[in-house]
Amino acid sequence: MKKIILNIGILLGIIIGISSCKKDDYFVGGDLHNPKINMTTYDWMKSNKYGVFDTVLMLIDKAGVKDKINAPGITFFAPTDYDVYNYVQARSIAIQKVDPKKMWTVDSIIKYELNRFKDSIDIYIAKESLLNGSLTEKGKKYKNAKGGEFIISYEETRDPALGYNPNSTVIPRVVMFTHLFKPVADDVNVTSIVPPVGSRVLVQTSNAQTTTGVVHVLNNSHTLFFYR
Template sequence: MVEKSLMNNIMKRLIYIILTVVVLGTMMYSCKKDGYFVGGDLHNPKINMTTYDWLKSNKDGVFDTVIMLIDKAGVKDKINKQGITFFAPTDYDIYNYVQARSIAMQRIDPEKKWTVDSMIKYELPRFADSIDMYIVNQTLQNDLLTENGTKYKNAKGKDVVVSYEPTDDTNLGYNEASSVRPRIVYFSYLFQALDNNVPASDIALPIGVRTRVQTSNAQTTTGVVHVLNNSHILFFYR
């Protein structure tokens, strides 16, 4: 079953995270403004493969279920379109979604459950359409982003805000001994109109949802990838 495979993969990754968290904490201090992190290591942002191939090649399998759904929904060309930015969800974000759907269904029928298999059976058209929520039709490298954020249209024609904000959170690499504050990319999806004078850091429900990017500025041969953090819920489901 696809659902069992997803759960096994997530459990393996959780163990990996626990074992490496101390190492990551020290390595984060070396973060540079225009770099990006994969498993705590700083890399050159230039990647000599397409967005699809880069996600598929992830050594920890963080995108295995995402790639499977992309393949089954037939939207590989969407994320590989030249000159776009893809705010990529992870398998954790899919897990969060099926859990949230299950909880909502069980309020009506305690026996109901939503799974990845349910998505494959019933939701591939929705997935194919909703992947556009995560695509902006221009390349948004970190050095083009601002602290207060800029509005862009996603591929569905809806407003999103992308910002690049300094942080004092030690869990995100801040070190009081350093004169350089780390900066984090945020992807904010808007449910309502937002005044242009409102900074991205003030976006909150019911106006919109802010999602932190955990891996930013990956520049593939087809575009830019910013990977959303593992607490995101696919489709911004609520």
């Protein structure tokens, strides 16, 4: 089984939506790309030259949920291999509080948690197309395929790490995915949401439009399934 490689040099670029760029484009590694991709969501992830989805796709294959992410007209908020790594690390820390010698690995997911993976992948799927052009600063609530709710927003950022320059009149914008653990009001200030109410994740690649749906790739700091 291919190991998850932790190499900061191969991370996908943070995705910054700048007002001078078309909302319909998408960014990868700081470069603007045509949003129309002539392959399925699964094949696009598989074609990533850095292999950052290899473990995710292996789990998708093992759990038999390829058709879920390739379903026509959906939006998939794709986790990366780094998000899986963050998950197994967090699980190992929890297990070692009981037995310091135990570890949780990707093999543990395959052996014990494929049913959970098959079910929980639905929290990353919306049964509609959510393109950057339809997103707002304040965000809007949507249903995921599991029946829960999330908020997706297109927010201005003044974080220098995300491209903000105080000497520029252009304010960068980023797509944020906010998973909700508890119900919130429709007019909630999305930037104020924190656990245990919800968890916010930066989208690092947004607005990719495959032949089967829309893909927004979650930041590598995310933990799979929002494990806490």
